[in-house]
Amino acid sequence: MxxxxxPSITGETINPKVKAFNYEPCGEIVRHAERxxxxxxxxxxxxxxxxxxxCNLGNPQVLGQRPITFFREVLSLCDNPDLLNKDEARALxxxxxxxxxxxxxxxxxxxxxxxxxxxxxxxxxxxxxxxGISARDGxxxxxxxxxxxxxxxxxxxxxxxxxxRSHEDGILCPLPEYPLYSASIILHGGTMVPxxxxxxxxxxxxxxxxxxxxxxxxxxxxxxxAMVVINPGNPTGQVLSITNQEExxxxxxxxxxxxxxxxxxxxxxxVENKKFHSFxxxxxxxxxxxxxxxxxxxxxxxxxxxxxxxxxxxxxEITGFGDDVKVQLYKVASVTICPNxxxxxxxxxxxxxxxxxxxxxxxxxxxxxxxxxxxxxRAETLAKAFSSLEGVSCNKIEGALYFFPxxxxxxxxxxxxxxxxxxxxxxxxHRLLDATGIAVVPGSGFHQASGTIHxxxxxxxxxxxxxAMIPRLKSFHESFMNEFRGSEPYMNDVxx
Numbered sequence: 001m002x003x004x005x006x007p008s009i010t011g012e013t014i015n016p017k018v019k020a021f022n023y024e025p026c027g028e029i030v031r032h033a034e035r036x037x038x039x040x041x042x043x044x045x046x047x048x049x050x051x052x053x054x055c056n057l058g059n060p061q062v063l064g065q066r067p068i069t070f071f072r073e074v075l076s077l078c079d080n081p082d083l084l085n086k087d088e089a090r091a092l093x094x095x096x097x098x099x100x101x102x103x104x105x106x107x108x109x110x111x112x113x114x115x116x117x118x119x120x121x122x123x124x125x126x127x128x129x130x131x132g133i134s135a136r137d138g139x140x141x142x143x144x145x146x147x148x149x150x151x152x153x154x155x156x157x158x159x160x161x162x163x164x165r166s167h168e169d170g171i172l173c174p175l176p177e178y179p180l181y182s183a184s185i186i187l188h189g190g191t192m193v194p195x196x197x198x199x200x201x202x203x204x205x206x207x208x209x210x211x212x213x214x215x216x217x218x219x220x221x222x223x224x225x226a227m228v229v230i231n232p233g234n235p236t237g238q239v240l241s242i243t244n245q246e247e248x249x250x251x252x253x254x255x256x257x258x259x260x261x262x263x264x265x266x267x268x269x270x271v272e273n274k275k276f277h278s279f280x281x282x283x284x285x286x287x288x289x290x291x292x293x294x295x296x297x298x299x300x301x302x303x304x305x306x307x308x309x310x311x312x313x314x315x316x317e318i319t320g321f322g323d324d325v326k327v328q329l330y331k332v333a334s335v336t337i338c339p340n341x342x343x344x345x346x347x348x349x350x351x352x353x354x355x356x357x358x359x360x361x362x363x364x365x366x367x368x369x370x371x372x373x374x375x376x377x378r379a380e381t382l383a384k385a386f387s388s389l390e391g392v393s394c395n396k397i398e399g400a401l402y403f404f405p406x407x408x409x410x411x412x413x414x415x416x417x418x419x420x421x422x423x424x425x426x427x428x429x430h431r432l433l434d435a436t437g438i439a440v441v442p443g444s445g446f447h448q449a450s451g452t453i454h455x456x457x458x459x460x461x462x463x464x465x466x467x468a469m470i471p472r473l474k475s476f477h478e479s480f481m482n483e484f485r486g487s488e489p490y491m492n493d494v495x496x
Contacts, residue, residue, distance in 0.1 A: 021183040022445060029056055029429055033439045049437035053469050055457045056439045058401050060307030064462035068306060068367055070097055070360045071349050077101030078113050078345055096358040104345060113341045119334040121148025121315075122341075125348040129315050132351025137281035144326075147316050147333060148344045151309075152264050152300040155316035157184050158332050159260060159296055162325070163225045164190035170222040172210065172257070176404060176446040176454070178234045193217040193224055196449060199406065202395050203236035205229075207247045214255060226258035227251075229279065232265040232399030235446050235456040237379075239274040239398040245282045249293065258294040259283075264314075265400040267304035270376045274398060280319060294320035301346040303401055305368045313343025313350075375401070378459040378466055385470045386457070389477045401460055404443065407453040413484035424453045431480060436472040 011019070033052050040047055054063060061067060073093045076083075078101050083089045089098060105111050107124035120126065126143040133141035149155040163169065164185065170193040173181045177194070185192045195213040197203045210227070217224050229248060231240045240248075252259050261279040269276055283293055297317045302309035318329070354361040379397040386405045387394045394405040409424055417427035425442035433439050443454025461469065 017187050017189065021179070021186040023179050023183055027441075027445060028426075029433065029439055029441060032430060032433060036433070036437070047437070048435065049472070052433075052437045052439055053461055053465055054439050055461060055469075056441045058303055058458055058460060059309055060303070060401075060460055061309070063458075063460040064465070065307040065371060065460070066367070067308065068364060070094065070354055070364045071306065071308070071346060073097035073360075074101045074104070074349060075342060075345060078104055078108075079342075081105045081112065094360045094363075096354055096360045100349075104348075108341070113345075115341075117338045117341060117344065119330060119336075119338050121146070121339055121344050125344050126315075128348040128352040130317075133278075133280075133317060136351075137278055137284070139281060139284040141280075141317060145317050145319055147318065147329070148339050148347060149314045149316060149333075150312040150336075150339045150343055151302060152262065152298040152314040152316075153180055154312075154336075154339070155296075155298050155314055156180055156260070156262075157188075158329065159226075159316070160184045160188045160190065161332050162329055163258065164188040167191055168222055170217050170224040171260075172213065172217075172224060172227040174205070174228065174230060174233075176235050176443065176448050177228075178230060178262070179445060179447075181228050182447065191217075191222055193222065194447065197233070197236060197238070199395065199449070199452075202398070203233060203238040203404070205240060205244050205248070207244075207251055210248075210251065224255075224257065226260050228260045228262065230262040231279075232268060232276070234262075234265065234400050235402045235404045235441075235443075236395070237397040237400050237403045238395070239269055239271065239276070241274065242277055242282065245277060245279060246286060249279065249283045249286060249288065253283075253288060253293045258296065258320075261295065261297040263297050264300040264303050266299065267372075268375060268401055269399040270379050271396070271398045276399075280317065290320045292320070294318075299347070299350075301343065301350055304350075305371045306346065306350050307371075308346055311343050311346050312340060313346040315347050315351075374463060375459060378461075378463060379403070381463075381466055381470070382457065382459055385473065389474065390481050392477075397459065402456055402458050404446070404448075404454050404456050407455065409453055410481060410484040413480070416484065425455060428453070428480070429455055432473075432476055435476045435479075436469075438469055438473060438476075 036047060037052055074097050077093060077098065084098060084102050108122055109115060123143060126146040126148060129146050130141040130143045167189055170191045171185050172193045172195055175194045175196050182192050193213055195210045198206055214224055259279055263278060266276040278297055280295055280297055283295060299315055301311055301313035354364045383394050383397050383403060386392050391408040392405050394403060397403045407428060414424045417424045423444050425444050429440055429442050441456040443456060446456060448454045
């Protein structure tokens with residue numbers, strides 16, 4: 001008997017949709033950082049640095065952010081409910097954490113945190129999220145419109161599954177974009193319809209640009225079904241003005257588009273002249289209700305003051321969808337049985353934290369303010385440092401956890417990158433990592449505008465790491481520019 005010795009599956013025979021997308025924040029730069037880390041572990045003196053500073057991914061607690069005490073107390077008690085009946089608990093946990101944990105445990109089927117729940121999430125926790133949205137926006141939110149999810153990413157994927165029928169269905173997405181969106185669109189067989197943010201105007205959104213892209217897509221035979229808006233922006237760090245948001249709502253209502261509002265950085269705003277306004281609040285303030293516009297908003301426990309990215313907690317609020325659609329969405333959610341319970345609990349705590357008068361409020365408020373103040377300081381420090389570099393321009397960081405500086409590199413550096421078969425941003429980021437241990441993400445992973453060179457850098461490393469990082473960054477950049485400087489140094493006329 002003969003056997004087929006060829007592999008059952010190869011890189012050539014896997015789903016082509018998997019090969020078609022990139023997710024650069026966890027891509028080659030991370031793999032290279034891991035190789036360098038292994039080299040340091042095996043031979044500590046072999047590299048010109050002693051640690052990798054991960055500015056490539058939003059991973060707050062890995063980069064030094066402390067967890068919120070109240071959140072961890074409630075999680076601990078929910079995972080160990082027998083503690084609720086022990087005298088020692090009163091000495092270890094705050095009274096309001098004990099009360100909240102008892103209330104949550106009593107609402108979970110089986111009164112424990114290890115079982116399955118409803119595929120939409122535990123009803124009492126969905127109600128807590130709805131109450132938080134109502135308090136934030138001043139407009140009623142309903143628990144039946146809330147789906148608790150394993151982070152915002154899972155919610156985005158669920159919506160793409162629901163919206164995309166074939167490659168003839170398009171989704172409007174901002175460029176630069178967070179690659180979750182292009183990846184999920186490709187994986188579900190749709191077509192991304194990009195619209196450009198304007199770098200020279202602080203990464204602002206121009207509604208005429210979105211209209212142009214929509215018209216071109218429709219002329220090409222696409223059915224455009226939704227518009228993705230990321231506010232505050234990732235990777236660009238901008239915060240939309242209320243006027244801009246109103247234009248988007250009016251545009252999507254007129255064109256019959258679902259608004260997919262990525263609002264996971266709503267607690268991260270660093271400028272006094274702008275505030276976070278949810279798209280639902282903006283739509284309701286314009287007088288539009290569920291009969292007028294379909295809207296999905298996403299939020300997560302991963303970023304902001306919570307920073308519990310590994311807990312995978314989040315929600316989406318869906319409004320303007322009929323019961324027939326909600327039934328189908330529930331069916332999609334049920335494929336993964338249910339979101340994890342720790343994530344469900346955490347997102348309920350984020351949206352319903354301690355209030356004035358609660359025993360934990362002062363500690364909670366102080367911890368939250370300390371985190372926000374540190375984010376603000378780090379954002380200002382890093383933006384100033386990058387802006388001081390020759391050939392680098394950087395917009396002010398208004399919000400979120402990232403910024404997207406533009407590099408104007410010498411022509412010789414660009415030619416050298418081309419000769420090595422890589423893009424200039426990849427060339428620069430790998431040289432930076434090899435020389436300093438600083439890991440940032442090439443801008444091409446976010447679909448930067450053609451002919452431009454960017455990197456994405458997070459503000460998450462703690463203040464001590466940033467203080468140590470900046471001299472290394474400046475020294476590397478000066479050496480890099482000097483190495484490749486020629487008689488015609490820059491790729492374009494923009495100089496600093």
